[in-house]
Amino acid sequence: MKQIVFNRRNELLRVPLLRAMFYEAYGNYCYGVFPNKQKVMLPVGLAELEKLIRSMSDAGQPVFIRIGKRFIVNTEMIVQVNLSTQKLVLSDFDHPDHFDLPIAREALRKIKELYETQQIWK
Numbered sequence: 001m002k003q004i005v006f007n008r009r010n011e012l013l014r015v016p017l018l019r020a021m022f023y024e025a026y027g028n029y030c031y032g033v034f035p036n037k038q039k040v041m042l043p044v045g046l047a048e049l050e051k052l053i054r055s056m057s058d059a060g061q062p063v064f065i066r067i068g069k070r071f072i073v074n075t076e077m078i079v080q081v082n083l084s085t086q087k088l089v090l091s092d093f094d095h096p097d098h099f100d101l102p103i104a105r106e107a108l109r110k111i112k113e114l115y116e117t118q119q120i121w122k
Contacts, residue, residue: 004017015032017053018056018074020033022090023073024071025045025071030044030049037097046072050072063075079091086105086108088100088108089101
């Protein structure tokens with residue numbers, strides 16, 4: 001399992017970036033949310049995190065997609081794209097809970113289209 005280490009002045013943070021359900025922007029930082037509902041604040045913004053994820057990804061690794069300015073989502077965790085409620089539902093099916101992300105309808109249409117054309121879930 002690939003991990004990245006963030007070494008800050010007063011702490012060291014080791015994070016398995018590719019195991020996250022999603023990442024959410026929070027100002028100049030972002031949160032990584034994992035299947036067990038653990039939420040980790042990362043000392044980088046979403047743009048920098050996107051570069052880190054790309055540099056760590058292999059052919060067999062989960063595919064992450066950027067959704068607007070707010071989210072990077074693990075496509076292996078997407079279980080429902082609901083245009084009428086404007087929700088993207090994520091679950092790993094190993095934990096009893098799921099995550100409902102509020103996503104704009106147009107972004108959901110694009111995600112749905114990626115699945116329909118099998119550009120995701122190959």
